[in-house]
Amino acid sequence: VRQRTEAPERRRGDLVDAALAIVADKGVTRLTVDEVVARAEVAKGTFYLYFRSKEQLITALQDRFVDDLTALQRAELDQIDAGDWLGRLLRWMESSLRGYLAHARLHDALFHHSQHGHEADPAVNSHAAVLVEILEAGTAAGDFALSTPRTAAVLLYNTMHGTAHYLVEQNEKNPDVVEAVIAESLDLCRRYVSGT
Amino acid sequence: VRQRTEAPERRRGDLVDAALAIVADKGVTRLTVDEVVARAEVAKGTFYLYFRSKEQLITALQDRFVDDLTALQRAELDQIDAGDWLGRLLRWMESSLRGYLAHARLHDALFHHSQHGHEADPAVNSHAAVLVEILEAGTAAGDFALSTPRTAAVLLYNTMHGTAHYLVEQNEKNPDVVEAVIAESLDLCRRYVSGT
């Protein structure tokens, strides 16, 4: 039986590189340990010397992705004048959106397990469609100062959905916290639709 | 070989009921077709007479969940006076958040495949932590009118993340659309932090 011995960090890096290439190509679900070890040119058992499970590998890739993006973004934020907080906020929002778009393929492959992604698209999500109706009617009635109600609906839907998910994830039992988050969400709605 | 013949819709319903119970108990990933058919008291092959795959079953369960919640919510919205668009918007936001919380267990079990849920929690997400820094500093400096910057960060992080995901999902190539969504996101930030 042939055997090579490499520096452990390098072996691990080989496995990570192989996994990243496969995930980018076919997504998390269709990645197999067999393919990872074939690409990294190691035996199947070797994989389990470096990762506890396939799941842990995926988590490691996700963490690395977020860390890389955050590092890039911090560099961008440092270009803003100290003290210009609105400028920093706007830069944070814009560079986050652009960063995700730029790395869309990998991001989707890494995080988007199912194909049913709880889309904010009102065309397929009846829940979001209700929101579009409200925002369009309210804008037509002159109650809301929105230039594009449909886009506004996408934003607010995501604010709601992500925040609900966050509360669930935190397993938040404290009613005060829950109420505070809800109140703040309503505030965001009010301020946003009223314009400036 | 013993065999029972039931009305097809009833068989299908039995399978759905069994699957729902299992998903609520142990999540989508650990649901097995073996367990579904055992619980529904049919043979394994029968499952594939009613569903093309395990994946299609999950999608059907998810669709039913969203539809049920939307129906509940429409009823709530109909209690608001016609013409009170801000009232409807605020009710939409509040009842959505409460609806998700009330059905948190099932919702999470159905939609939350991995355990690494891209949390908006600044404690574990360095990307969200940057936003907290900005909002807290800007509030301290008197530039932002936010009562709880940390909560505001959760909201805006989710606005950003969900919206980015939406753009990716739509596979939006048209730069005009992308720019319009980004501009609207920045507008939301401005209006929100400036207060009313």
Next chain:
DNA sequence: ACCTGAACACCGTTCAAGT
């Protein structure tokens, strides 16, 4: 100490055979 790969266990899917 690091690596190998055969063996195992589990589970989604199919299909020839039953009523």
Next chain:
DNA sequence: ACCTGAACACCGTTCAAGT
């Protein structure tokens, strides 16, 4: 027409044996 369950294929994980 509807149902069965054994058989198949695939893949994550383990482990006794190799250098």
